Structure formats: structure tokens, C-alpha cells
Amino acid sequence: MGTVATTVVKHVPTRAVWWGLIGFVVGALGVALSFGIGLLVMDRGALILGYLIVIPLLIPVLGAALFGVHGLHRGAARAVLELDRKFGLVSYLVDRVLSRLEQHVGPGVSNLPLQRWESALKDTVASYLGSAEESEGSGVMAYVLRRARRALLPRIEGYLLTAYRAEQQADGSGGGVSLAKVRESALRAVSQRLTQIVMSPLNKQLAVFMTLYVLVAVGWWFWLFLVVGALSKLARR
Secondary structure, eight states, rough: HHHHHHHHHHHHHHHHHHHHHHHHHHHHHHHHHHHHHHHHHHOOGGGGGGGGGGHHHHHHHHHHHHHHHHHHHHHHHHHHHHHHHHHHHHHHHHHHHHHHHHHHHHHHGGGGGHHHHHHHHHHHHHHHHHHHHHHOOHHHHHHHHHHHHHHHHHHHHHHHHHHHHHOOOOSOOSSOOHHHHHHHHHHHHHTTTTTHHHHHHHHHHHHHHHHHHHHHHHHHHHHHHHHHHHHHHHHHH
């Protein structure tokens, strides 16, 4: 448990601080650039004086908070990858799903027709995600494990179903399926794609966040006067 906690702490707070710092620096540079554009190109440098100065001062602070939260998520994802390498996290989750499935269905779980097996598997995963085991605990380690379960269990469900389909009889009637083979096939598929599963959504999120953030930091005064102008036109109607 101590090693698990060390792995989690190494990744999560560190990346939260690092990405928070990146958010602050990018925001500060964007605001500085916006001031330079307003002063040199559009002769509006004075716009950041007076009460409007609150806006450019807030942008880096809010950016630090936003990217700090993003860093928490990235740290959790990196912790999941390391926990799987060191302790077999994916293997543990696959085994938990199959164990719960057997408890839910009974000893005939390997003889179910595909449609019934799929329904039982969905119920099992939904039950696992809503169980006390999913919500128990607090702190950074519990947060990381909850995110791991929520990210991986839907994928595990899909690969277990695919593996069961590959092992069943051609007519889909079920019977004599080797759960050991199903387990190994699903485990191999999830493990091979683990980095993509946990990091791809975060990389897409980062691209969207960074694009919007830079547009706001650099052009905050443009968007402000665009909104004010639109409201003024509406007020005159």
C-alpha cells in the first residue's frame, strides 16, 4: 500500500503544480501580448488601465486553476499506467469483473448464450461502478483508483464481450466457453491499448483548453468590446 501511495503522490500533485504553473505562464504571456497588440497596432494600450485591469490580472490566475485541475487528471492517468506496470491494475479489474459476473449469474456463466451473457456483463459492470467499493475512501489515492475504474471498466466490458463472442459456438447458443481464454484475450487487448485509453481523452481536452485559453488571453479586450458592442445594439432596438 505504501508503494501504491508513493506512486500516486509522485504523479498527481506534481503534475497539478506543473500544469498550474504552465497555465499561469501562458496566461501572463498572452495578456502581455494582448497589451502589446493594443498599444502598438490598434492604439488601445490604455484599455488595460483603470478598472479593466482586473480582467488581465485574473486571466493567469484562472488559467492556473484550470490547468491545475487538468494536471490532476493527467497525473492520475500517469499513476494508472505505472500502477498497471508495477501491480497489474488492469488484471485486477478484469478479475473483479469476472468474479462479480460469476456471483451474479452462478456456475453456468460459461454456458450462457451471447445475448444473455452481454446483458449480465452490463449489469455487473454497472453494479461495480455503483458499489460501495467504487465510492469508498478519500484522498488522492482513492481519487486515482476511482478514475481508473471509470475509465477502464467500460473498455474491459467491451473486450470481454468481444472475447466471449470469439470463443462461443458459431450459432451463438453458448456452451463450454473457456473463461480463462476470455480473460486472457480481454486482458491482452486492454493492456495493449492502455496508454491510448487513459491519455487520448486528456490530450484532446488539452488541445481544446489551450486553444480557447490563448484566444481569451491574447484577445480578451477584443471579445469584451465585441460583447459590449452587441449589447449596445440590442439596447438601442
